Structures are given as C-alpha cells and as structure tokens.
Amino acid sequence: QVTLKESGPGILQPSQTLSLTCSFSGFSLSTSGMGVGWIRQPSGKGLEWLAHIWWDDVKRYNPDLKSRLTISKDTSSSQVFLKIASVDTADTATYYCVRIDSAWFAYWGQGTLVTVSA
Amino acid sequence: DIQMTQSPASLSASVGETVTITCRASENIYSYLEWYQQKQGKSPQLLVYNAKTLAEGVPSRFSGSGSGTQFSLKINSLQPEDFGSYYCQNHYGNFPTFGGGTKLEIK
Numbered sequence: 001q002v003t004l005k006e007s008g009p010g011i012l013q014p015s016q017t018l019s020l021t022c023s024f025s026g027f028s029l030s031t032s033g034m035g036v037g038w039i040r041q042p043s044g045k046g047l048e049w050l051a052h053i054w055w056d057d058v059k060r061y062n063p064d065l066k067s068r069l070t071i072s073k074d075t076s077s078s079q080v081f082l083k084i085a086s087v088d089t090a091d092t093a094t095y096y097c098v099r100i101d102s103a104w105f106a107y108w109g110q111g112t113l114v115t116v117s118a
Numbered sequence: 119d120i121q122m123t124q125s126p127a128s129l130s131a132s133v134g135e136t137v138t139i140t141c142r143a144s145e146n147i148y149s150y151l152e153w154y155q156q157k158q159g160k161s162p163q164l165l166v167y168n169a170k171t172l173a174e175g176v177p178s179r180f181s182g183s184g185s186g187t188q189f190s191l192k193i194n195s196l197q198p199e200d201f202g203s204y205y206c207q208n209h210y211g212n213f214p215t216f217g218g219g220t221k222l223e224i225k
Contacts, residue, residue, distance in 0.1 A: 047154075047162065047205055047216040062213060063119075096161060103209035104152045106173070108161040 002026035004036075004097045004109035011115045018084040018114060022097030029055055029075045035100035036080040038071070040093040041111075048093075052100055053080060087116045120144055120208050124217035130225045135196050139220045141189040141206035150210035153182055153191045157202040165204075166191065198224075 004024045012018060022036060029036060037052025051061045051071040061069050070083040084091060092115050099107040121144035131137050141151065149169040154162040164173040166182035169189060179194040193200055201224050206217040 046219045047207075049214040049216070060213060102167075103150065103214075104164060104167045104207075105154070105162075105214075106164050106167075108163065111161055 002099060002107045004099060004107060006095055006097045006109045006112035008095060008112045008114050010113070011117060012087060014088045014116055014118055015086055018082075018087050018091065018116075020082045020084075020095055020097075020112065020114075022080040022082075022109065024078050024080070024097070024099065027099065029053075029073055029078065029080070031055055033102070036073070037098050037100055037105070038080075038082045039096045039098055039105065040091075041096070042093045050084075050095075051082060052098075089116050092116045119213075120147060120211040120215050122206055122208055122215050122217035124204075124206055124220050126220060127218065128221045128223065130223045131196055132225045133196050133198055136192065136194050137196060137222065138193075139191045139204050139206075139222075141184075141191070141217050143187045143189070143208055143210075146186050147208045147210035149185050150208055151182075151184070151189050152207045152209065154205045154207065155200075155202055156205065157199075162205065193222075
C-alpha cells in the first residue's frame with residue numbers, strides 16, 4: 001500500500017525558509033522510473049506544481065520559482081525534502097507530496113497547511 | 119509554458135445528468151493529458167491519464183477523450199459522490215501545468 005505524508009512547520013514568518021518533509025511507504029525511490037514531487041494549492045484556488053525528483057537524482061523545478069526551491073531525497077529513510085527560501089504571504093498554501101507514475105501524479109499525500117504570517 | 123484552460127469554471131447539475139468538462143492546451147500536447155478529481159477538504163485523485171485511460175478503480179461512467187489541444191472529461195449519470203472540483207494537467211511540456219479547475223455543484 002502506497003502512502004505519503006507531508007510534515008512542515010505550520011506557520012512561519014516572511015523571509016524565512018520553509019522546510020517540508022515527505023515520508024512515504026509502499027515503494028522505494030531507488031526503483032528505476034520512480035519519482036516524488038511537490039504540488040501546492042492556496043485555499044480556494046488551483047494546483048501549482050513545484051518540483052520533483054527521480055530515482056536517479058534528476059531534479060526538475062517550476063521555472064517561476066526555481067531560484068527559491070531545493071528538492072532532495074534520502075532513499076534509505078524513504079523521505080523527500082523541499083526547501084523554499086525567502087517565503088512571503090503568497091506561499092501560504094496546502095502543500096502536497098505526490099508519487100509520479102510514468103508522468104502523472106498517481107498517489108497524493110493528505111497535504112500540510114503552511115501559513116506565512118508576520 | 120503550456121497554458122491549460124478549462125471550461126466551464128463552474129457547473130451546476132443534478133444527480134443522474136451527464137456533464138462534460140473541457141480543457142484546451144495552448145499548444146499541441148498530443149495525448150499527454152490527465153484529469154484529477156478533488157472533493158472538498160481532500161487531496162486530488164487521479165481519474166484519467168494519457169487523455170483516455172481510466173486510473174485503477176475509477177468508475178466506467180467517467181470517460182476522457184481528445185488529443186492535440188482539445189480534451190474533454192465526460193461523466194455519465196452523475197452520482198452524489200461525483201460533486202467536487204476537476205482539474206486537467208499536461209505532462210508534455212518542460213514541466214507539468216494544471217488547468218484552473220471546474221467546480222461541479224449539485225443543482
């Protein structure tokens with residue numbers, strides 16, 4: 001059974017760095033073709049893809065946010081991490097961790113709400 | 119960036135009706151198109167991949183069609199559990215992009 005679970009700080013202040021962790025089970029990120037990514041959704045709004053990382057450590061970033069994003073993985077602990085630098089109120093959203101099957105987002109975590117507020 | 123435009127933005131329908139949601143890509147994306155359903159307060163779920171292939175466990179009343187720049191998601195005989203938001207997503211470009219969503223409400 002594939003599960004993904006996001007964890008984050010809940011609330012942080014503008015200009016800080018947001019650190020998110022995705023802990024997953026039911027698959028290994030060392031398996032060829034496997035990928036894990038991050039998608040966010042401001043309350044009442046649509047979905048925005050942020051980044052993903054493949055089994056071979058290839059990384060892809062949303063070009064609109066690339067300068068602020070860093071994705072990484074720890075295969076041995078079945079975790080993927082996302083850091084977003086210099087956050088502001090526009091980064092307030094629910095952040096989802098997803099498993100990528102071929103090219104689509106087949107499995108989603110429950111999401112973690114992040115609020116940026118002074 | 120490949121822009122994805124969904125229509126309508128919102129839709130009101132009754133149980134038992136048939137509805138169609140459309141998604142237009144700003145350039146040819148062949149069949150690299152997915153559909154997701156999101157119920158209120160829940161995570162999105164994959165419905166259709168590669169434009170017309172139903173994901174595992176998705177009821178056959180859902181169907182996807184289209185290629186190139188024009189796509190559609192059809193829901194036959196709406197059930198109470200079908201109400202929520204629907205998003206299209208392309209995976210052809212340099213990075214995935216989503217449509218703005220269609221909110222399907224009960225009439």
